[in-house]
Amino acid sequence: MSEHLDDKELLFQFKNEATRESAFTRIIKKYQEKIYWHIRRMVVEHEDANDVMQNMFIKVWKNLENFREDSQLYTWLYRIATNESLTFLEQQKKRASTSLSDENSHLASRLQADKHFDGNKLEWKLQLAIQQLPEKQRAVFNLRYYDEMPYAEMSRVLDTSEGALKASYHHAVKKVEDYILNR
Amino acid sequence: MFNNKDILKELQDISPALIPLQQLNVFTVPENYFTNFSEIVLLEMIAETPAFLSSEVTNTMEVPAGYFDSLADTILAKIKITHIQSTAEELKELSPALSATGNDNVFTVPSRYFEDLSEIILGQVKPVAKIVEMRSHSSFMRYAVAAVITGIMGLSLFSVLDKKNVETIENTPLTASIINDANKILQTNSFDKVLETVSEDEIIGYLQKNGQDVNAALVAASVDVNELPSADDYIINEDALNDFLKELNIKDYSN
Amino acid sequence: MKHLLLIITFFLSGLSALQAQERDNDPAKKEQKIQALYIAYMSRELKLTEVEAQKFWPVHSQFDSEIRSVRGEEELKKQQEVLNIKKRYQDRFIRILGNDRANDFYRKDAEFRKKLVERLKNMRQQNSGNKRMQMNRN
Numbered sequence: 001m002s003e004h005l006d007d008k009e010l011l012f013q014f015k016n017e018a019t020r021e022s023a024f025t026r027i028i029k030k031y032q033e034k035i036y037w038h039i040r041r042m043v044v045e046h047e048d049a050n051d052v053m054q055n056m057f058i059k060v061w062k063n064l065e066n067f068r069e070d071s072q073l074y075t076w077l078y079r080i081a082t083n084e085s086l087t088f089l090e091q092q093k094k095r096a097s098t099s100l101s102d103e104n105s106h107l108a109s110r111l112q113a114d115k116h117f118d119g120n121k122l123e124w125k126l127q128l129a130i131q132q133l134p135e136k137q138r139a140v141f142n143l144r145y146y147d148e149m150p151y152a153e154m155s156r157v158l159d160t161s162e163g164a165l166k167a168s169y170h171h172a173v174k175k176v177e178d179y180i181l182n183r
Numbered sequence: 184m185f186n187n188k189d190i191l192k193e194l195q196d197i198s199p200a201l202i203p204l205q206q207l208n209v210f211t212v213p214e215n216y217f218t219n220f221s222e223i224v225l226l227e228m229i230a231e232t233p234a235f236l237s238s239e240v241t242n243t244m245e246v247p248a249g250y251f252d253s254l255a256d257t258i259l260a261k262i263k264i265t266h267i268q269s270t271a272e273e274l275k276e277l278s279p280a281l282s283a284t285g286n287d288n289v290f291t292v293p294s295r296y297f298e299d300l301s302e303i304i305l306g307q308v309k310p311v312a313k314i315v316e317m318r319s320h321s322s323f324m325r326y327a328v329a330a331v332i333t334g335i336m337g338l339s340l341f342s343v344l345d346k347k348n349v350e351t352i353e354n355t356p357l358t359a360s361i362i363n364d365a366n367k368i369l370q371t372n373s374f375d376k377v378l379e380t381v382s383e384d385e386i387i388g389y390l391q392k393n394g395q396d397v398n399a400a401l402v403a404a405s406v407d408v409n410e411l412p413s414a415d416d417y418i419i420n421e422d423a424l425n426d427f428l429k430e431l432n433i434k435d436y437s438n
Numbered sequence: 439m440k441h442l443l444l445i446i447t448f449f450l451s452g453l454s455a456l457q458a459q460e461r462d463n464d465p466a467k468k469e470q471k472i473q474a475l476y477i478a479y480m481s482r483e484l485k486l487t488e489v490e491a492q493k494f495w496p497v498h499s500q501f502d503s504e505i506r507s508v509r510g511e512e513e514l515k516k517q518q519e520v521l522n523i524k525k526r527y528q529d530r531f532i533r534i535l536g537n538d539r540a541n542d543f544y545r546k547d548a549e550f551r552k553k554l555v556e557r558l559k560n561m562r563q564q565n566s567g568n569k570r571m572q573m574n575r576n
Contacts, residue, residue, distance in 0.1 A: 021305060021309070047532075117289075173281055181280055307536075309487055361477065364470070364474035365477035383558060385472060386557065400551075
């Protein structure tokens with residue numbers, strides 16, 4: 001496990017033109033896995049996740065100078081990643097508009113197309129259950145369930161009140177549980 | 184009193200009967216409860232007997248050595264533990280079934296994906312490559328030079344050792360001069376001009392080496408309207424055409 | 439460092455001069471112009487950055503030599519092999535260029551060859567046109 005510099009140091013180095021690229025690279029390496037898996041859980045396909053990752057970090061490059069440091073860097077990155085993922089899913093829905101069937105079944109079928117898919121295994125069932133949720137609720141669920149994000153932070157990522165997030169998460173858990181137990 | 188007009192309106196829509204109650208609070212709270220609350224909570228966490236329950240507070244109470252030094256850390260540690268527990272506990276409360284499933288990852292990622300990712304992204308945010316000059320020390324040039332060395336070494340070794348064997352992987356090494364030429368073409372935007380200086384043989388040789396059937400490709404290439412034969416060429420002789428058709432018919436019947 | 443580069447360049451040109459003497463016919467040298475055109479074309483069409491060029495060309499070089507060493511009698515079998523090679527390299531190109539541009543690569547690669555073919559066609563038309571003119575004059 002390599003040593004990661006702390007965020008303050010990284011931001012400082014980024015703002016300096018001479019060290020900007022190396023700082024940027026370090027930021028990517030520090031957060032890439034966490035961010036990637038968050039995106040991947042939203043968009044399912046690796047190729048799509050990769051596209052979103054790259055677009056997202058390009059935005060980071062362009063906007064990091066203006067990051068006000070009043071919240072955690074991590075939170076800010078998650079915010080951009082989530083927005084990019086949601087935008088991507090929106091565009092995907094529009095492109096697939098020829099079919100009238102439920103958009104979420106589209107992602108579900110992609111899951112099932114994964115070569116490792118095994119409908120009997122609980123973890124795959126869980127994924128199918130999650131894909132039934134509307135996008136934003138899916139994000140709430142993933143952030144809380146997988147990333148164990150506190151509601152205060154989540155509220156900054158999703159621009160939603162903590163109370164609403166809490167309610168959303170509770171509903172999401174119930175829906176997911178219902179799917180797993182009853183299907 | 185409602186501070187928020189929207190909430191007031193919402194309430195009017197759902198249940199106007201509640202409005203006269205004006206959010207009245209029926210519960211009472213000890214004096215100074217809120218001002219002292221945080222202190223009490225902290226004390227709750229570290230003391231064995233709750234502070235407000237102990238009736239005897241004397242000034243000669245002893246404090247363990249180093250108590251205050253580590254106080255902050257202890258409190259932080261407790262806060263952290265309670266924080267992490269809360270998401271797992273929350274889940275257990277909401278759905279024991281779900282909390283049993285665990286976080287196993289089902290998705291797979293191409294090997295080396297994370298190792299290479301940062302470089303790829305960096306490549307996309309940096310401006311498009313500057314023209315590499317012959318005298319520059321860029322690593323691209325250094326690589327090219329290295330490629331030349333290995334390439335030509337390989338070639339000379341081959342021809343010295345084994346003149347009989349011609350069938351070898353034909354790999355034109357990326358020589359520095361080729362790259363230099365490429366750069367010149369880019370700089371002077373002279374792709375078409377240089378293309379015109381290439382000989383027929385060169386093109387044919389190159390295409391064949393790439394496994395292309397040159398003649399088939401020529402035929403497949405877009406037909407030039409100017410090349411279409413004129414009407415005169417088609418029908419030389421009406422009779423000839425009729426004879427030809429008759430021939431065809433005869434052949435068909437005889438099969 | 440500059441000197442080193444110069445020395446190497448002289449060394450190499452010396453070597454290649456040796457090579458030229460040993461070979462009766464050096465097709466490799468003739469190809470240089472087309473190679474240069476190809477690199478220029480691809481760099482422009484794919485908008486390669488310096489970092490990408492560094493990673494891309496070595497991989498492409500391998501790709502190229504594999505394609506060229508496909509031998510065989512049957513046309514379909516050869517095409518199948520070429521397709522397999524392209525599929526195998528697709529992943530590596532994607533990792534260097536990203537999804538969209540990896541697709542573009544295969545397309546632009548074919549377009550480059552198309553340009554060569556069209557140029558060839560033009561040249562032959564001009565030649566036959568010249569011959570016809572000559573014949574008409576006679």
